[in-house]
Amino acid sequence: MDVRVELRDIEKSFGPVKANAGISLDIPSGSIQGILGENGAGKSTLMKVLSGFIRPDSGRILLDGKAASIGSPADAIRAGVGMLHQDPLDFPPLRLVDDFVLGRPGGIGPERRSAAAELARLAGRFGFALDPEGYVDALTVGERQQLEILRLLWIGARVLILDEPTTGISLPQKEKLFATLRELASEGMTVLFVSHKLEDVEALCDRAAVLRQGCLAGEAEPPFSSEALVSLMFGKAVELAPKRRLEPGRSVLAAKGVCLESPRLRIQDLSLCVRSGEVIGLAGMEGSGQALFLGACAGLARPVAGSFCLEAEGLDMTGRSHLDYKRAGVAYLPAARLEQALVPGLTLGEHFTLAEGGRGLFVDRKAAAKLAEERIAAYNIKGRPESRIEELSGGNQQRALLALLTSPLSLILVEHPTRGLDIESTIYIWGKLKERCAAGSSIVFISSDLDEILQYSDRVLVFFAGRASPPLDAASLDVERLGGLIGGKGWDEIEGKAGRA
Amino acid sequence: MRKERLAKLLFGIGALALALGISTLVLLAAKAPPLAAYANIALGALGSWDVAANVLVSWVPLVLATSGLLVTFTAGLWNIGIEGQITLGAIFATWALRALQGAALPPALAIGLAFAAGMAGGALWALLTGALRTFGGVNEIFGGLGLNFVSTALNIWLIFGPWKRPGVASMSGTVPFDKSLWLPTLAPGSRLAPASLALALAGIALVFVLLRGSYFGLRLKAVGRNPRAALLLGIPAERYLLAAFLGCGLLAGLAGAVQVTAVYHRLIPSISSGYGYLGLMVAMLASNQAPLAALVALFFAALNVGSIRLPIVLKLDSSLAGVLQGSLVLFFLLGQGARQRLLERKRGGRP
Numbered sequence: 031m032d033v034r035v036e037l038r039d040i041e042k043s044f045g046p047v048k049a050n051a052g053i054s055l056d057i058p059s060g061s062i063q064g065i066l067g068e069n070g071a072g073k074s075t076l077m078k079v080l081s082g083f084i085r086p087d088s089g090r091i092l093l094d095g096k097a098a099s100i101g102s103p104a105d106a107i108r109a110g111v112g113m114l115h116q117d118p119l120d121f122p123p124l125r126l127v128d129d130f131v132l133g134r135p136g137g138i139g140p141e142r143r144s145a146a147a148e149l150a151r152l153a154g155r156f157g158f159a160l161d162p163e164g165y166v167d168a169l170t171v172g173e174r175q176q177l178e179i180l181r182l183l184w185i186g187a188r189v190l191i192l193d194e195p196t197t198g199i200s201l202p203q204k205e206k207l208f209a210t211l212r213e214l215a216s217e218g219m220t221v222l223f224v225s226h227k228l229e230d231v232e233a234l235c236d237r238a239a240v241l242r243q244g245c246l247a248g249e250a251e252p253p254f255s256s257e258a259l260v261s262l263m264f265g266k267a268v269e270l271a272p273k274r275r276l277e278p279g280r281s282v283l284a285a286k287g288v289c290l291e292s293p294r295l296r297i298q299d300l301s302l303c304v305r306s307g308e309v310i311g312l313a314g315m316e317g318s319g320q321a322l323f324l325g326a327c328a329g330l331a332r333p334v335a336g337s338f339c340l341e342a343e344g345l346d347m348t349g350r351s352h353l354d355y356k357r358a359g360v361a362y363l364p365a366a367r368l369e370q371a372l373v374p375g376l377t378l379g380e381h382f383t384l385a386e387g388g389r390g391l392f393v394d395r396k397a398a399a400k401l402a403e404e405r406i407a408a409y410n411i412k413g414r415p416e417s418r419i420e421e422l423s424g425g426n427q428q429r430a431l432l433a434l435l436t437s438p439l440s441l442i443l444v445e446h447p448t449r450g451l452d453i454e455s456t457i458y459i460w461g462k463l464k465e466r467c468a469a470g471s472s473i474v475f476i477s478s479d480l481d482e483i484l485q486y487s488d489r490v491l492v493f494f495a496g497r498a499s500p501p502l503d504a505a506s507l508d509v510e511r512l513g514g515l516i517g518g519k520g521w522d523e524i525e526g527k528a529g530r531a
Numbered sequence: 532m533r534k535e536r537l538a539k540l541l542f543g544i545g546a547l548a549l550a551l552g553i554s555t556l557v558l559l560a561a562k563a564p565p566l567a568a569y570a571n572i573a574l575g576a577l578g579s580w581d582v583a584a585n586v587l588v589s590w591v592p593l594v595l596a597t598s599g600l601l602v603t604f605t606a607g608l609w610n611i612g613i614e615g616q617i618t619l620g621a622i623f624a625t626w627a628l629r630a631l632q633g634a635a636l637p638p639a640l641a642i643g644l645a646f647a648a649g650m651a652g653g654a655l656w657a658l659l660t661g662a663l664r665t666f667g668g669v670n671e672i673f674g675g676l677g678l679n680f681v682s683t684a685l686n687i688w689l690i691f692g693p694w695k696r697p698g699v700a701s702m703s704g705t706v707p708f709d710k711s712l713w714l715p716t717l718a719p720g721s722r723l724a725p726a727s728l729a730l731a732l733a734g735i736a737l738v739f740v741l742l743r744g745s746y747f748g749l750r751l752k753a754v755g756r757n758p759r760a761a762l763l764l765g766i767p768a769e770r771y772l773l774a775a776f777l778g779c780g781l782l783a784g785l786a787g788a789v790q791v792t793a794v795y796h797r798l799i800p801s802i803s804s805g806y807g808y809l810g811l812m813v814a815m816l817a818s819n820q821a822p823l824a825a826l827v828a829l830f831f832a833a834l835n836v837g838s839i840r841l842p843i844v845l846k847l848d849s850s851l852a853g854v855l856q857g858s859l860v861l862f863f864l865l866g867q868g869a870r871q872r873l874l875e876r877k878r879g880g881r882p
Binding site: 372 | 762
């Protein structure tokens with residue numbers, strides 16, 4: 031059963047981005063190895079390399095000292111490596127037992143009866159309440175994980191990779207999961223536990239490796255120190271430019287008691303008042319609820335309860351469509367520029383024409399060309415009015431996105447304003463956003479870059495697993511404290527404070 | 532840019548060559564002389580003024596259907612339901628003419644009303660598909676396909692039921708209209724009506740202008756290529772989708788009305804004659820360019836009409852035209868896919 035896993039100089043690039051820049055890691059058998067790191071640090075890529083979903087550009091994988099050639103998930107399974115994905119890869123319309131036998135190599139007619147007995151036996155052993163004849167889509171996320179773990183064990187996994195397994199499951203399920211993993215490890219199973227939640231890693235793991243920007247930033251053993259882990263994850267704090275104090279302006283957007291639901295998340299009772307000219311940063315690991323909330327602020331997601339008011343206009347916007355929000359001066363800039371905000375195949379000039387929304391039947395070509403030239407010059411976009419939008423670089427697409435904003439706007443909502451951009455573009459983008467603020471617009475933005483959050487926000491909301499902190503004064507935060515909150519540490523303190531206030 | 536255009540042209544020629552190759556293989560397999568077959572198709576399409584006029588007769592509904600499809604394709608829609616929209620256009624036009632036959636209206640007015648009714652019928656059927664898609668979440672391919680069957684059934688029912696010929700109902704359709712209600716043709720005996728030709732040209736020209744220079748066309752393009760971004764840019768996507776269906780339905784209905792008033796002078800069971808499906812191929816082959824679509828439609832119409840000679844002269848089935856058209860579209864799309872891959876590899880992006 032025992033397998034020692036050794037990763038040697040794993041490299042993997044996606045275009046210009048190095049997701050893994052030469053990572054080496056030794057994991058002894060029978061241990062639970064935590065893999066920590068912020069979004070984009072390279073955790074998932076590394077795990078997908080190990081489980082055969084991604085082929086590395088270079089580097090080797092050794093299992094028990096022997097070079098393993100893992101070119102596909104099937105190879106990985108044959109070598110005994112099984113991965114439990116963040117979103118379980120199962121087949122919701124099937125019965126549990128059918129899902130269970132699907133991945134098993136073998137004859138044409140699966141032996142349903144023996145598989146069902148086997149499933150029941152394994153479930154009994156770990157105390158899982160799974161009915162082989164039930165349907166997969168009736169299970170909770172936690173139960174689907176349990177099914178997937180049993181399936182991986184049954185087809186012979188000796189190395190088990192779990193990617194963010196504690197997202198979306200209940201506390202008792204989490205405890206059961208941890209107990210199961212400990213038992214498996216004690217029998218010699220090698221467990222890799224990928225997470226961004228410090229407390230989970232601290233509670234469960236025998237060792238932890240921290241990745242940052244595609245490199246191994248460091249390793250730690252129990253007893254873990256949260257501060258040390260945070261500084262490994264996010265790097266050293268940088269000196270920040272002194273910030274102006276904000277005069278509280280009139281309220282632009284008031285969210286009251288907002289509840290939002292997505293299949294994986296529940297946000298409950300979130301209230302926020304955005305004042306004019308203010309910048310609010312939403313921090314948190316990806317998928318902690320900040321994107322859901324930001325979308326709801328633009329009418330892109332409908333709240334289950336609570337209300338949104340654009341108070342400067344005295345407007346109750348609850349349940350209105352995005353087009354209504356847009357008419358009221360709210361703009362939304364998504365992170366996936368080319369997928370969600372721009373229209374591939376159309377030119378830069380056509381985008382400006384669309385955004386301005388002119389009157390009449392036919393486009394005035396001369397005026398449109400003039401408008402495009404002006405905007406391109408004003409926003410320093412490297413491109414021509416007739417360039418197709420997908421031919422621009424990421425930085426220029428982001429500039430174009432800003433140039434598409436109409437005036438005046440009361441509120442600009444931005445997802446990851448500078449993700450994937452170089453320094454020059456980053457500074458430029460924020461310069462333009464700040465100009466908007468000076469002109470009276472408020473900005474709410476999401477970022478996973480802590481420095482960006484601290485540097486540009488007046489106030490910060492931290493999201494953790496659907497929980498949102500009260501607005502925190504950015505001046506009272508530093509990278510360490512913010513990093514801790516993002517990882518779920520120090521919440522008692524701020525919530526206690528909010529309770530007293 | 533010029534290089535790109537040249538590459539496109541080369542791929543187009545390559546597709547044509549491959550399609551000819553496949554059809555030649557089919558001919559050889561059928562033990563027929565390929566060269567003679569192609570010569571006969573050419574002769575059948577261009578050999579006399581009469582057959583050339585017939586090419587135009589079949590070009591008119593094809594180009595009308597294609598113009599409609601250019602609108603829906605621009606909106607990113609697969610309007611398979613166009614066949615049913617043509618059929619409903621024909622049914623509505625027939626209904627109007629039957630109703631007006633007794634009234635002492637000037638024929639021009641009656642025919643004009645029949646055209647209007649046909650357009651209304653096509654639009655109704657298209658909007659039904661559109662509503663199913665935008666409000667019911669039924670993909671337009673399935674909704675359209677379902678409604679195609681319904682329209683065929685409706686057509687047959689009318690021909691064999693309420694509108695059947697006195698005496699015995701037959702597959703040859705309803706009783707022909709009074710001659711005064713036939714769309715006037717160039718010469719007696721010809722089926723080429725100048726008015727229908729003018730309608731087809733107007734249809735494709737209108738679509739060309741709308742898609743090229745209007746706000747409507749630009750917004751439709753945005754909705755078709757990225758509905759999410761269109762919404763964020765402030766375009767009510769659903770409304771534009773419905774408008775696209777409406778536009779296509781109007782043109783398809785007009786095609787059906789032309790078939791009834793100018794070509795068959797009655798309602799027949801297969802009144803749409805497959806022009807809708809053929810139009811889908813034309814639009815794909817023309818990469819949604821209106822002028823090019825008009826030319827491709829002319830080529831396809833010529834193939835259809837020309838191949839009618841095959842059974843007479845060579846005892847071959849006339850479906851050879853279909854083989855040629857179908858394989859041409861397939862190879863063209865295949866070529867596009869291959870070109871895309873080559874370009875991606877050159878750029879060295881993600882696989």
